[in-house]
Amino acid sequence: MPRLFGTDGVRGLANREVTAELALSLAQATAHVLGDGPRSSGRRPVAVLARDPRISGEFISAAVAAGLAGSGVDVLDAGVIPTPAAAFLIADIGADFGVVISASHNPAPDNGIKVLGAGGAKLTDDVEDRIEAAMAAAPLAPTGAEVGRIDRFADAEDRYVVHLLGALPHRLDGLKIVLDCANGAAAGVSPEVFTDAGAQVIVIGNDPDGVNINDGVGSTHLGPLQAAVLEHGADAGIAHDGDADRCLAVDADGNVVDGDQIMAILAIAMKARGVLQRDTLVATVMSNLGLRRAMEREGIHVVTTRVGDRYVLEALGEGGYSLGGEQSGHVILTAHATTGDGLLTGLSVMAEVARTGRTLAELAAAVTIYPQVMINVRDVDRARTDDPDLVAAVAAAELELGDAGRVLLRPSGTEPVVRVMVEAADHDTAESVAAALAEVVRERLALAPAP
Numbered sequence: 278m279p280r281l282f283g284t285d286g287v288r289g290l291a292n293r294e295v296t297a298e299l300a301l302s303l304a305q306a307t308a309h310v311l312g313d314g315p316r317s318s319g320r321r322p323v324a325v326l327a328r329d330p331r332i333s334g335e336f337i338s339a340a341v342a343a344g345l346a347g348s349g350v351d352v353l354d355a356g357v358i359p360t361p362a363a364a365f366l367i368a369d370i371g372a373d374f375g376v377v378i379s380a381s382h383n384p385a386p387d388n389g390i391k392v393l394g395a396g397g398a399k400l401t402d403d404v405e406d407r408i409e410a411a412m413a414a415a416p417l418a419p420t421g422a423e424v425g426r427i428d429r430f431a432d433a434e435d436r437y438v439v440h441l442l443g444a445l446p447h448r449l450d451g452l453k454i455v456l457d458c459a460n461g462a463a464a465g466v467s468p469e470v471f472t473d474a475g476a477q478v479i480v481i482g483n484d485p486d487g488v489n490i491n492d493g494v495g496s497t498h499l500g501p502l503q504a505a506v507l508e509h510g511a512d513a514g515i516a517h518d519g520d521a522d523r524c525l526a527v528d529a530d531g532n533v534v535d536g537d538q539i540m541a542i543l544a545i546a547m548k549a550r551g552v553l554q555r556d557t558l559v560a561t562v563m564s565n566l567g568l569r570r571a572m573e574r575e576g577i578h579v580v581t582t583r584v585g586d587r588y589v590l591e592a593l594g595e596g597g598y599s600l601g602g603e604q605s606g607h608v609i610l611t612a613h614a615t616t617g618d619g620l621l622t623g624l625s626v627m628a629e630v631a632r633t634g635r636t637l638a639e640l641a642a643a644v645t646i647y648p649q650v651m652i653n654v655r656d657v658d659r660a661r662t663d664d665p666d667l668v669a670a671v672a673a674a675e676l677e678l679g680d681a682g683r684v685l686l687r688p689s690g691t692e693p694v695v696r697v698m699v700e701a702a703d704h705d706t707a708e709s710v711a712a713a714l715a716e717v718v719r720e721r722l723a724l725a726p727a728p
Contacts, residue, residue, distance in 0.1 A: 304344025364397030459495025559601030
């Protein structure tokens, strides 16, 4: 039976896979597992509840609230706020845990349930497994005064805005910035905080109606932001995704500034201020070779993890580092956040533009992006990437590329797919090497036909 929790909570098609019944049961199990400590110390557990604006979040959050309160947990419902805001609020008020209803950058029909522990931290696999196992047990059923209450978290957004402004290393006075809020959870708070930070703000993607989240806007659809930056003569554009835990940017000429370039800008600035712990950046295997080369020039060490923000978070915690993230724009600044925060990231990048007087394009030029080609080879045995002929082909490709490129083979964790990624000094070389390796993968790892 597949594991209920994925890499970022429980996610699927709302009202088919993510149902009210599932939400109720998961909330009851979460209350049982994460509320045990507070109950044993003689106090009632407290949880923060939040969601993004997709329409299904209304019934799912209602089911979660019912499951928690019916299990003796006091619920503070923050309504529609970014996922990183919920994580901050859990820590800020000392809540025992929190639940966020969101499918992040996924389309509106999808939704998800993400559980955060004390301090706003992501749960370990072990705790998630305990919650999943508890779903099969009888739920807690307190009565009378032991039943939990559901209250509105009235100042949730204000607390988050104050937090973000307090983390800002430099004001944004004089900058004109276009914000794309993806018709998502950032639509209210992001324009407010960028304006309070001193920027002149133009906003797109800020009219959520429950079904238009991530629909042609946001960090996965940068065309409208690029057009708006050029139309308004803005200094830059900042794009969030549906739950605002990511940030991508666009410079004044409409060029995309991706997560690798954003991390480089922040790493260099933080090192100069003496706040880049151990002069180290944490990035995943998918980060561009150009980022690694740029960090070498700046005397910054790069720790590499598997793909997924949870692995970045693990490495940050284990090493005591202060900055990490992914090419997708999921960036974690551990001095101010326990998860990726697209608003904090965008503010921090634009603060460096304001502080230095340099353009975003000039700062992003610290990284020379190597052309990257990815081919998904389907219907192959992902468990056999150690095939000797395939290993030899990869070694030969790496020898051919030398220091001017790299090869990465990544088996999918959920389907019979092997991803072949090649970076090289030019696109044609990357494409030809990737195509040749993909053919070897097809030949050597092809699944046997069904009988």
